[in-house]
Every structure is written in structure tokens, then in C-alpha cells.
Amino acid sequence: MMATYHSGVHKYALFVVAWAVMLLTAGALVTSNDAALAVSDWPTSFGSFFPPLRLLHGGAGIEHSHRVIAASLGVWIILLAFLLWRYDERPWIKKVGYVAVGGVIFQGVLGGQTVLQLLHYWLPVMHACTAEIMFAILVSIAFFTSHWYIRDLPRYPDSHSPSIHSIVTFNAFLIFLQVLAGAGFRHHYISYVPHLFGSGIVLASVIWTAGTLRRRFPEVKAIARVRLFLHSLVGIQILLGLGSLWSRFTTANAPQPMPVMIAFTVVHTVVGAFLFATSIVTILVCYRLVPRKTELIFATTKGEVPA
Ligand code: HEM
Ligand code: HEM
Numbered sequence: 311m312m313a314t315y316h317s318g319v320h321k322y323a324l325f326v327v328a329w330a331v332m333l334l335t336a337g338a339l340v341t342s343n344d345a346a347l348a349v350s351d352w353p354t355s356f357g358s359f360f361p362p363l364r365l366l367h368g369g370a371g372i373e374h375s376h377r378v379i380a381a382s383l384g385v386w387i388i389l390l391a392f393l394l395w396r397y398d399e400r401p402w403i404k405k406v407g408y409v410a411v412g413g414v415i416f417q418g419v420l421g422g423q424t425v426l427q428l429l430h431y432w433l434p435v436m437h438a439c440t441a442e443i444m445f446a447i448l449v450s451i452a453f454f455t456s457h458w459y460i461r462d463l464p465r466y467p468d469s470h471s472p473s474i475h476s477i478v479t480f481n482a483f484l485i486f487l488q489v490l491a492g493a494g495f496r497h498h499y500i501s502y503v504p505h506l507f508g509s510g511i512v513l514a515s516v517i518w519t520a521g522t523l524r525r526r527f528p529e530v531k532a533i534a535r536v537r538l539f540l541h542s543l544v545g546i547q548i549l550l551g552l553g554s555l556w557s558r559f560t561t562a563n564a565p566q567p568m569p570v571m572i573a574f575t576v577v578h579t580v581v582g583a584f585l586f587a588t589s590i591v592t593i594l595v596c597y598r599l600v601p602r603k604t605e606l607i608f609a610t611t612k613g614e615v616p617a
Contacts, residue, residue, distance in 0.1 A: 313400045315460045319393050323452040326386045330448050331580065333383050336376040337441060338579040341496060342572040345369030346429055349377075352422035380421065384414045390451065403454055410451065413444050429497070438493035442486075442583045449587040453594055458532070468526055468600050478596050481519040481540075482589035488512045489582055496575070502555065509548055516544045519592070530599065536592045543585040550578040 340346055348369030349355045355374045356365050366374050391407030398404065417440050424433040453459055468474050488508040494500040520537040527533045557571040 313398055313403070313460050315457045316397050316455070317457075319397055320452065320455040320457070322393060323390060323448070323455050326383070326390050327445075327448050327452050329379075329383055329386055330445050331583075333376070333379045334441060334445060334580050334583050335576060336372075336379045337438075338576040339372050339572070340369075340376050341434070341438075341579075342575045343369055343372050343567050345372045346434065347425065349373045350425065352377075352425045377421075380414075380418055384418060387411055387414045387448075394451070394455075398455070400454075403451070406447070406451055406454070410444070410447050413440070413447060417441060417444055432494075432497075432499060434497040435490070435493045435499055438497065438579075439486075439490055442489050442586050445583045446587045446590040450590060450594060453591055459594075459598060463599060465601050466527055466530060466599055470526060473603060474522065474526060474596050474600055475593070475602060477519055477522055478589070478593045481515045482586070482593055484508075484512055484515045485586050485589045489586055492579075492582060496579070505551075506555075509551060513544060513548065516540050523592075527600075532595050532599065536588065536595050539588045540585075540592060543581060543588055547578065547581050547585050550574060550581055554578045 345368070351357060353359075355361045355370075355377060361374065387410050391404075391411045394407035395404050417437070420433065420437045420440060424437050427433055488505065488511070491500070491505040491508045495502045495505050520540050523533050523537050553574040554571075557568070557574045561568040561571050
């Protein structure tokens with residue numbers, strides 16, 4: 311079903327994405343400052359939803375701010391789901407809105423359990439990874455509500471094998487594995503070797519994916535744009551990763567946390583979320599512009615050529 315473009319809904323979705331970027335940064339600051347257990351209760355902080363300011367210094371201030379920004383995101387997402395339910399004609403996008411509401415609640419409870427279980431059972435790793443998934447869901451909603459996505463677009467058949475849909479999906483899967491390995495190392499569950507090894511794989515995958523997109527769809531502007539984003543972000547991310555590793559090793563014997571380490575590791579975590587979300591948007595662009603094989607077969611048997 312085609313939808314009507316609502317600029318207000320799209321702008322609001324972009325605002326929610328911007329808020330999520332602030333939340334990813336606040337969360338990464340908690341980890342890099344080693345402030346996860348600075349507030350040891352949950353859902354309250356020091357026994358109250360509005361703890362006195364005098365208790366919120368140092369790590370406790372960082373941890374409590376992260377909780378407040380997260381709770382606000384929950385409210386913004388409920389409103390976003392309401393707007394989708396109220397104004398968008400596409401039944402499936404209403405469901406994406408409900409998934410976002412469920413996701414943010416799940417993420418909040420996981421954050422709480424991370425504290426109550428004293429960072430055991432891989433909970434911080436799960437919390438870090440689901441944060442990236444949440445971010446990708448919000449970026450997708452902003453994309454689905456954009457004028458570009460909603461308007462009529464030409465379609466570009468692709469007869470090659472493997473299909474472009476499989477290639478871009480596999481690329482996103484590899485990037486997610488790399489995020490998982492990064493989180494495992496960051497939260498001291500595994501060594502840095504899988505993450506270092508994964509960087510080579512992700513770099514090769516992005517180069518191959520972007521190259522395939524260029525060869526198969528040389529003239530398609532939207533595809534050229536996502537290729538450019540994928541390339542730039544993976545390059546920036548690798549430099550930031552090298553910086554993070556360097557800052558961890560060179561400041562290992564200094565009083566922690568060192569500002570240079572905080573800066574590198576926080577930005578590396580947040581750009582990791584940008585890269586993963588871009589790989590998801592690349593999938594969405596391909597599904598929007600390139601008919602799947604089943605669509606082509608269906609159109610041919612009906613005597614139609616997909617537009
Ligand atoms: C609801 C949306 C939330 C999102 C999107 C979110 C996101 C994040 C992110 C991105 C990190 C950084 C992970 C890393 O740097 O590896 C983080 C860390 C953390 N978050 Fe959240 N968070 C949310 C809610 C909460 C809530 C409600 C709590 C409640 C206590 C919480 C507690 C924590 C803790 C304790 C850490 C640090 C974990 C560690 O250092 O091991 N989060 N969060
Ligand atoms: C190529 C793509 C890469 C991606 C997508 C990526 C992604 C990430 C993410 C998302 C995290 C944080 C996980 C969390 O939320 O807890 C992380 C952590 C980390 N990554 Fe990467 N990374 C990449 C490449 C690299 C490279 C090339 C290096 C180093 C040579 C590197 C070094 C690190 C380090 C040291 C951490 C932990 C930061 C800390 O000590 O707190 N990464 N990575």
C-alpha cells in the first residue's frame with residue numbers, strides 16, 4: 311500500500327534518531343568511565359527517581375544521566391509509534407513502531423539487569439549490541455517515513471547471482487558480528503584478537519559489497535550515496551579503532567580513566583552504530599529499488615515488466 315508523506319512525522323522520527331545518538335554517547339561514556347556500578351539500585355537511583363544532586367557526582371552523575379536520557383527516549387518512541395499508528399496508512403510500519411516500543415522497554419530492563427547482576431552473564435555485551443539494533447530500527451523508521459522512500463521510484467532489475475539483496479544482508483551480518491566482538495572485548499569477556507581479525511573481514515566485505523553495487527548499478531544515485539557512506543564510515547571506524555587500541559595500551563599504567571581513551575572509545579562505539587545502521591539502510595535501499603527474483607517471476611508470468 312502506498313503511503314502519504316507526512317513531513318511532521320518524518321522530522322519527528324529524525325529527532326528521535328538524534329536523541330538516540332545522544333543516548334549511545336551517554337551509554338558509551340558510562341562504560342568508558344567505568345561508571346556502570348556507580349549507582350547500584352534500579353529502577354530507582356539511590357532509592358529515588360529524582361535523587362538529590364549532591365549524590366550525583368562523578369560516575370553516579372554519568373550513570374544517572376544515561377538512565378534519564380534512556381527513559382526520555384522511551385517516551386519519545388511511544389509517541390513515535392502513536393504517530394505511525396495515527397497517520398501512516400502502511401500496516402507494516404505500524405508494526406515496526408510497536409517493535410521499537412518493545413525494543414526500548416527490553417533495552418531498559420536489560421540495562422537494569424546489567425546493574426543488578428553486577429555486569430555478569432554477558433549482560434553488558436547484550437546491552438551494547440541491542441543498543442545498536444535499537445538505533446538501526448529508529449534509523450529505518452526515519453528512512454521509511456522519508457519523502458524519498460514513499461514517492462514513486464524507478465526499479466532496476468538485477469539478474470546476477472548471488473542477488474544484491476543477499477550480498478548487502480551478508481555485509482550487515484558481518485558488521486554486526488564485528489560489533490559483537492568489539493563489545494565482548496570492551497566488556498572484558500574476550501580478547502581483542504577476534505575484533506582485530508574481524509576488521510579485515512569487515513573491510514573486505516564493505517569493499518566487495520560497494521564494488522558490486524557500483525558494477526551492477528553504476529547510474530543509481532541513491533545506491534552511490536550509500537556506497538560512499540559505507541566506504542567512509544568503515545575507513546573512519548578503522549582509524550578510530552586503531553586510536554582506541556593505542557589509547558588503551560599506552561595509558562594502561564596511567565590513572566584511569568584517561569580523557570584520550572574516553573574520547574577514542576566513545577566515538578568508536580558511536581560510529582560503530584552509524585556503520586551498522588548504514589549497512590541496514592543499504593539493505594532497505596536495495597529492497598526498495600531492486601525487485602527480488604520472486605517479484606520478477608511473478609511479474610513475468612502476469613505478462614508485466616516491473617517498472
Ligand atoms: C533504553 C535505552 C537504552 C539504550 C539505547 C542504552 C544504550 C547503552 C549503550 C550504547 C551503552 C554503551 C555500551 C558500551 O559502551 O559498550 C550503555 C551502557 C550502559 N547502560 Fe544503557 N541504554 C539504555 C538504557 C539503560 C537503562 C535503563 C539502564 C539502567 C540502569 C542502563 C544501564 C547501562 C549501564 C550500567 C551501562 C554500562 C555497562 C558497562 O559499563 O558495562 N541503560 N547503554
Ligand atoms: C571495521 C570495523 C569496526 C567496527 C564496526 C567496530 C565496532 C566496534 C564497536 C561497536 C565497539 C564497541 C562495542 C560496544 O558497544 O561495546 C568496538 C570496540 C573496540 N574496537 Fe572496534 N570496530 C571496528 C574496527 C576496529 C579496529 C580496526 C580496531 C583496532 C585496531 C578496533 C578496536 C576496538 C577497541 C580497542 C574497542 C574497545 C574499546 C575499549 O577498549 O573500550 N576496532 N568496536
